[in-house]
Amino acid sequence: MYAQMVETGVKQVKDRADMDAQEAAFMQQIDAEDKIEPQSWMPDAYRKTLVRQISQHAHSEIIGMQPEGNWLTRAPTLKRKLQLAAKIQDECGHGLYLYSAAETLGTSRAQMLDDLHTGKAKYSSIFNYPTLSWADIGAVGWLVDGAAIVNQVMLQRTSYGPYARAMVRICKEESFHQRQGYELLLTMMQQGTQAQKDMVQDSINRLWWPSLMMFGPTDDESPNSAQSMAWKIKRKGNDEIRQQFIDQTIPQLEVLGCTVPDPDLKWNEETGHYDYGTIDWAEFFAVIKGNGPCNKQRLARKVQAHENGAWVREAAIAYADKQANIKSQQSNTNKVA
Amino acid sequence: MSDCYATQGHDSLNQYILHLADNPLVLGQRLCELCTHAPILEEETALMNTSLDLFGQARNWLDYAVARNPQLGDCDALAMGRDERHFLNLLLCEQGNGNFADTMARQYLFDVWHRLTLQALCLSQDSQIAAIAAKSIKEVDYHEQRSRNWVIRLGDGTQQSHDYMQSAINELWSYSDELFVQGDDELQLVAQGIAANQSSIEVQWRATVSQTMAEATLTLPTDCFQKFGGKQGEHSEPFGLMLAEMQSLYRAHPGAVW
Numbered sequence: 001m002y003a004q005m006v007e008t009g010v011k012q013v014k015d016r017a018d019m020d021a022q023e024a025a026f027m028q029q030i031d032a033e034d035k036i037e038p039q040s041w042m043p044d045a046y047r048k049t050l051v052r053q054i055s056q057h058a059h060s061e062i063i064g065m066q067p068e069g070n071w072l073t074r075a076p077t078l079k080r081k082l083q084l085a086a087k088i089q090d091e092c093g094h095g096l097y098l099y100s101a102a103e104t105l106g107t108s109r110a111q112m113l114d115d116l117h118t119g120k121a122k123y124s125s126i127f128n129y130p131t132l133s134w135a136d137i138g139a140v141g142w143l144v145d146g147a148a149i150v151n152q153v154m155l156q157r158t159s160y161g162p163y164a165r166a167m168v169r170i171c172k173e174e175s176f177h178q179r180q181g182y183e184l185l186l187t188m189m190q191q192g193t194q195a196q197k198d199m200v201q202d203s204i205n206r207l208w209w210p211s212l213m214m215f216g217p218t219d220d221e222s223p224n225s226a227q228s229m230a231w232k233i234k235r236k237g238n239d240e241i242r243q244q245f246i247d248q249t250i251p252q253l254e255v256l257g258c259t260v261p262d263p264d265l266k267w268n269e270e271t272g273h274y275d276y277g278t279i280d281w282a283e284f285f286a287v288i289k290g291n292g293p294c295n296k297q298r299l300a301r302k303v304q305a306h307e308n309g310a311w312v313r314e315a316a317i318a319y320a321d322k323q324a325n326i327k328s329q330q331s332n333t334n335k336v337a
Numbered sequence: 338m339s340d341c342y343a344t345q346g347h348d349s350l351n352q353y354i355l356h357l358a359d360n361p362l363v364l365g366q367r368l369c370e371l372c373t374h375a376p377i378l379e380e381e382t383a384l385m386n387t388s389l390d391l392f393g394q395a396r397n398w399l400d401y402a403v404a405r406n407p408q409l410g411d412c413d414a415l416a417m418g419r420d421e422r423h424f425l426n427l428l429l430c431e432q433g434n435g436n437f438a439d440t441m442a443r444q445y446l447f448d449v450w451h452r453l454t455l456q457a458l459c460l461s462q463d464s465q466i467a468a469i470a471a472k473s474i475k476e477v478d479y480h481e482q483r484s485r486n487w488v489i490r491l492g493d494g495t496q497q498s499h500d501y502m503q504s505a506i507n508e509l510w511s512y513s514d515e516l517f518v519q520g521d522d523e524l525q526l527v528a529q530g531i532a533a534n535q536s537s538i539e540v541q542w543r544a545t546v547s548q549t550m551a552e553a554t555l556t557l558p559t560d561c562f563q564k565f566g567g568k569q570g571e572h573s574e575p576f577g578l579m580l581a582e583m584q585s586l587y588r589a590h591p592g593a594v595w
């Protein structure tokens with residue numbers, strides 16, 4: 001999940017009886033599964049929640065380029081280099097697409113980026129973990145994109161139209177990334193040397209729990225989650241989609257011939273789901289608060305690129321202004337003539 | 338160096354194909370070093386996209402070199418297994434990224450040459466060379482359009498961007514004459530209608546670049562010291578470091594399947 005713990009600004013879900021006519025009509029539209037569009041009336045809290053969620057999602061796509069870019073210069077074959085470059089380019093495209101969706105709610109990309117750079121806005125906790133081997137590139141595709149897809153498939157039905165439509169397109173590319181990541185790992189496990197196989201297992205050991213944390217804390221502890229569900233921004237609870245992810249991932253893990261670092265993981269005949277161990281939420285909250293392995297370096301890199309590029313952006317604007325002036329002078333001359 | 342290649346099964350045509358492969362390979366590698374460093378997100382995708390195109394082109398050329406000489410192994414053995422003295426790219430392609438003006442000036446000077454060379458190669462007597470050139474040129478047309486726009490935008494933007502772009506052109510001009518140097522082996526391929534004739538390309542390149550510089554309010558350096566050697570495998574010191582990074586994983590696991 002690329003958006004975690006999105007603040008809704010409410011302490012408890014508002015009762016229908018307390019709503020005025022406008023808000024009640026809005027909720028009826030939500031209930032009827034009619035999409036909310038940019039020009040629609042919406043409660044301020046709904047608008048703000050969406051801006052927080054969509055921009056957090058966009059920031060995650062952009063910051064997520066860093067751990068992948070870490071191996072781009074070292075990809076072991078041209079085929080893998082092409083795949084990784086294409087994937088990173090896709091992620092950047094998703095970021096752009098999502099910033100545009102958020103802009104339809106009245107917040108500029110510049111403002112959203114400023115919020116990221118100053119630490120006001122967050123991005124997914126997962127991207128604060130390092131990519132320490134080439135196998136991590138496969139594991140990120142398989143597990144991280146895999147976890148994101150479970151969430152994003154749900155978001156294709158989210159109540160805000162531009163966000164839902166962005167998800168349809170993004171899901172297609174993310175599914176491709178996930179299969180590509182899995183194929184990378186499968187190749188290393190089935191045709192690789194022992195060193196390569198060890199690399200894959202080590203990668204899963206490090207990334208398994210952080211991937212499960214991507215879905216956010218358990219629903220019981222989140223009033224934001226309940227409000228987002230009432231607005232149908234979220235369609236399923238954190239625990240439900242986490243379980244769905246585990247259930248679909250473990251059979252794939254078995255085909256790889258790998259294990260996950262969870263002694264409590266086992267199939268439960270009664271529930272029809274996998275049971276799993278307790279997630280270390282202390283680690284999750286530490287990462288969210290800025291104390292993950294790479295928080296500082298990820299943000300510093302982003303800020304540095306932005307600051308180093310200031311003169312380029314200024315030049316582009318200056319040039320565009322000059323061109324606009326020339327055009328307007330020409331147009332005036334034509335009018336006089 | 339050419340003797341060394343001969344013992345490895347490289348005839349003069351394969352040398353030429355490797356030269357065509359190494360230019361996009363090396364420039365593509367320089368561009369992917371810039372991942373997440375772009376001044377604006379749209380340029381992040383453009384840099385990655387250009388890098389991606391160039392790697393794809395390099396792979397097509399390398400595959401052809403291997404098809405002609407299967408003993409070379411595969412495209413990865415050529416990209417990741419050769420030492421720096423065996424790379425035949427133009428020195429321009431390996432120059433460091435510098436600031437965004439340096440990156441775009443390098444890109445533009447190369448893109449014009451690349452487009453003109455590929456245009457000529459579309460008419461090559463070697464049908465596979467003509468086919469790869471025809472496939473590549475669609476991408477390179479776009480590369481040139483973008484880099485030209487940036488040279489003009491930065492040249493005629495603010496005083497600061499103008500100074501950066503002028504300084505970039507001044508520095509990179511030292512690698513311009515090498516674009517058009519052809520040894521005896523390559524000239525023989527030109528005579529056979531296989532390789533591009535760089536003397537006619539040079540005229541078009543200088544005219545095109547001059548026009549862009551004028552539009553960008555930039556001046557072309559005169560009396561600039563010229564450097565040569567890339568096509569003979571004599572590269573800069575930073576080039577070895579760039580290759581060391583690019584080849585590190587491949588070489589750490591000899592024979593591994595990825």
